Every structure is written in C-alpha cells, then in structure tokens.
Amino acid sequence: MPNVVASLYHDLTSETTNPPAWALDGRNWISFFMLILVPLCFLRHLNSLRHTSYIALFSVAYLVVIVIWCYHWPLEGMTKPGEVRLIHFTPDFVSTFPVQVFAFTCAQNLFPIYNELKRNSQKRMNIVIVGSIGTAAMTYEVIAIFGYLTFGSKVGPNIIAMYPSTSLFVAVGQLAIVVLVLFSYPLQVHPCRNCLDKVFHPGHVAVPPSKSKVVDEVARVGAVEEEEDDTSSRSSGSGSEETEEIVPEPEGDEHGHHGEMSAVKHxxxxxxxxxxxxxxxxxxxxxxxxxxFVGATGSTTISFILPGLFYWKLTRDDFTRKSLNLSAFFLMIYGICVCVFCLSFNIYQIIQYKGTAHLEEAL
Structure with a gap:
C-alpha cells in the first residue's frame, strides 16, 4: 500500500510534495483494512463471500495482463534482464519449495464447498477440484514463465514489485494484489474456525444452517414412518403375542449432536x-x-501427510487397492521428509541470518 499510495499520489495529482507520512506506513493500512475484513470474517458461509471472490479473481486476471504486457512491451525504468537458464538449482529452492506447496493448499475448504453445493455429487466435486487447481496452476505458470523471461536471474521474490511503480498501469496492479490478499483472508478464517471447533468440541458436528433444517425434517419423517411401520406390524400379529416396541434412534452423529455452531462460540x-x-x-x-514455515508445516501436513495417512489406514485391508494403498503410504513418507527437511533449513537460515547480522554489527 505505501508504494501504491506514492505512485497514485504523483500520477493523479499535480503536487510535487510527498504523500502524508501516515499513508506510507504499512501498519496503518493493516489497521484500516481490518475494518473491511472483520465483517467478512464473521460470515458463516463460503457462499456469502462469492462477490468478494469475483473481485479477487479479477485482480488475478489483471496481474496476468501486466506480466504478459511488460514482457512484450517493457516499461521505461524496468530492470535489465539477467541470464536466463532452463534449469538452475540454488539453496534458495529449499526455502521456496514450501511456498509452492502452500500455493496449492486449498483442501481445507473442500468440505464446506461440498456442503454448500446445490447438487453435491462426486462428479460435480471433481469438476470443482480440477477447475480450481487447473486454473491456479495455469495462472502460476503464465506469471512465472513470462516474469522470469522478463528479468532472468535478476527476478525478485515479488514479481509485481519489479515493475516501476511510477506507472499508473503497475500501481493499479499493486493495488490488485492488496485486494487479492484482503479478500483471501476470510476464505481461510472459515475452515480455521471449523477446525478449532472440532479441537475444542470433538464430539460436535456442525451442520450448515441451510442443511440443518433438512436434517431435522428427515429425522422427523423417519421417526414417523418407523412408528407407523411398528403400529401396523403389531396390529397384524396375534392378540396374545407381544411385540417389542422399537424406539427410533435420533438422527445426527454418533453422539446425537447436529446443528450449527452457537452464536457465542462463533x-x-x-x-x-x-x-x-x-x-x-x-x-x-x-x-x-x-x-x-507455513508451507513446511501446515501445507505439507494438509497436502501430503494426512491424505496419505488417511487413505493408507482406510484401505490397508483392501487387497484390490494394494497399489493405491502403497502409493498413499509413500505420499505420507514423502510429506514427512519434506516437512522435516524444509523446516530444518528454514531454522538454519534464521540462525545464519542472525549470526551475520551480529557479525556486521560488531564490525
């Protein structure tokens, strides 16, 4: 935001003075944007965030346009491109690999999405998964390839920061990143809240409000039908024969709980x-x-370790899925190795950075 403000301030005004000091402090903008985020985070459904998600997707499309445009028609003041290599490994790859894992970590929203689909079949869910992962992969590839070809070895970790912010075209793109990150945050609060609910109350299953009424109605109709069947069977039997009355069990999870999260807990x-x-x-x-750190711990756990562990435990006695079961086991082992190795490397980088900083301070 400070870069966006500085750029827009000089592009849209005729003044030569700098923007106000408060507008160049990122922490002030973080505090300000909380006013927008807080109401969005308290929404109960992912469906309620569809309009902000449309805006975020438009921001992504605008960023893709910037990267492609600046490759074909470089802007004035851009950094000269460095050497371009097809394959080049450096120690930094270890620290950036968890970021790539984090970029595809969206499994935490699978269950809420499935619950909120109007016709939630496996076929439709597959379309959602392939469409979202495929679109993300295509977007990453386009930005990565054109961005690297534009700057070569001089490319920075934040591609949009490589372009001159004096251009209004780029300044709007930097603002698009702000919007993208801003509207992505409530999408992560939703599964985080549900997970914390399971941690604190593991026996409670929160049914979405849109489905809770349906669950209650199904339970009521089922109880009435079982009662009618029981009545008819007793009337059709002999008078002297006693029939044991069957009491229908309440619908819900194994603890008998169903319903949405309470307002206080929410x-x-x-x-x-x-x-x-x-x-x-x-x-x-x-x-x-x-x-x-998030990619090395949470993302590898969600993307590699837990899926492999769950599938391996659920199908280890099914000999018809032996190959898939073995693949799931190796996926779990791979995730553990990635987690340990990348986390250790990140800690090593922090220790090395602090050691270098102390040495420079002493000199």
Whole structure:
C-alpha cells in the first residue's frame, strides 16, 4: 500500500510534495483494512463471500495482463534482464519449495464447498477440484514463465514489485494484489474456525444452517414412518403375542449432536483468529519467511501427510487397492521428509541470518 499510495499520489495529482507520512506506513493500512475484513470474517458461509471472490479473481486476471504486457512491451525504468537458464538449482529452492506447496493448499475448504453445493455429487466435486487447481496452476505458470523471461536471474521474490511503480498501469496492479490478499483472508478464517471447533468440541458436528433444517425434517419423517411401520406390524400379529416396541434412534452423529455452531462460540473463535492474525501481520515484516514455515508445516501436513495417512489406514485391508494403498503410504513418507527437511533449513537460515547480522554489527 505505501508504494501504491506514492505512485497514485504523483500520477493523479499535480503536487510535487510527498504523500502524508501516515499513508506510507504499512501498519496503518493493516489497521484500516481490518475494518473491511472483520465483517467478512464473521460470515458463516463460503457462499456469502462469492462477490468478494469475483473481485479477487479479477485482480488475478489483471496481474496476468501486466506480466504478459511488460514482457512484450517493457516499461521505461524496468530492470535489465539477467541470464536466463532452463534449469538452475540454488539453496534458495529449499526455502521456496514450501511456498509452492502452500500455493496449492486449498483442501481445507473442500468440505464446506461440498456442503454448500446445490447438487453435491462426486462428479460435480471433481469438476470443482480440477477447475480450481487447473486454473491456479495455469495462472502460476503464465506469471512465472513470462516474469522470469522478463528479468532472468535478476527476478525478485515479488514479481509485481519489479515493475516501476511510477506507472499508473503497475500501481493499479499493486493495488490488485492488496485486494487479492484482503479478500483471501476470510476464505481461510472459515475452515480455521471449523477446525478449532472440532479441537475444542470433538464430539460436535456442525451442520450448515441451510442443511440443518433438512436434517431435522428427515429425522422427523423417519421417526414417523418407523412408528407407523411398528403400529401396523403389531396390529397384524396375534392378540396374545407381544411385540417389542422399537424406539427410533435420533438422527445426527454418533453422539446425537447436529446443528450449527452457537452464536457465542462463533463470535469467540472468529475474534480469536482475527486478533491472532492481526498481531502476526502487524509485527512480521518478512512474508516469504512466514510462508516458508507455513508451507513446511501446515501445507505439507494438509497436502501430503494426512491424505496419505488417511487413505493408507482406510484401505490397508483392501487387497484390490494394494497399489493405491502403497502409493498413499509413500505420499505420507514423502510429506514427512519434506516437512522435516524444509523446516530444518528454514531454522538454519534464521540462525545464519542472525549470526551475520551480529557479525556486521560488531564490525
């Protein structure tokens, strides 16, 4: 936001003075955007965030246009391209690999999406998965290839920051990144809140409000039908024969619970997530390091370790799926290796960075 403000301030005004000091402090903008984020984070359904998601997708499309345009028609003041190599491994690859894993981590929203589909079949869910992962992969590839071909070995970790912010065309793109990150945050609060609910109350199954009424109605109709069947069977039997009455079990999970999360719990969990997220955003400057740690731990667990573990345990006695079962086991082992190796490398980088900083300070 400070770069966006500085660029728009000089492009849209005739003044030669600098923008106000408060507008050049990123933490002020973080505090301001919380006013927009808080109401969105308290929404109960992913469907309620569809309009903000449309805006975020438009922002992604605009970024793709910038990268392709600047490759074919470079802007004035752009960095001269460095050497372009087909394959080149460096130690930085280890720290950036978890970021790539994090980029495809969207499994945490699968169940809410499935519950909110009007016709939630496996076929439709496959279309959602292939469409979302495929679109993301295509977007990443286009930006990565054209961005690297534009700057070569001089490319930075944030591709949009490589373009001169004096251009209004690029400044709007930087604003698009702000919008993209802003509207992505509520999409992560939703599964985080549900997971915390399961941690604190593992026996409770929260049914979406749109489905809870249907569940209650199905339970009521089922109880009435079983009662009618029981009545008819007793009337058709002999008078002297006693028939044991069958009491229908209540619908719901194995603990007999169903229904949506209470308002108090919903408020407390959401408020806790927002406060924790705001604190991290306000205090941490190096976003790449944060993503490296998140990718090495949470993303590898969600994407590799848990899917492999679950499938392996569920099908290990099914000899017809032996090859898939073995593949799932190796996926779990691969995820554990990635988690341990990348996490250790990130810790090593922090220790090395602090050691270098102390040495420079001493000199």
């Amino acid at each position: 408020f407390l969990l959401t408020a806790g997530i927002i406060v924790a997220g705001f604190t991290v955003a306000y205090l941490v400057d190096d976003l790449q390091m944060v993503l490296s």
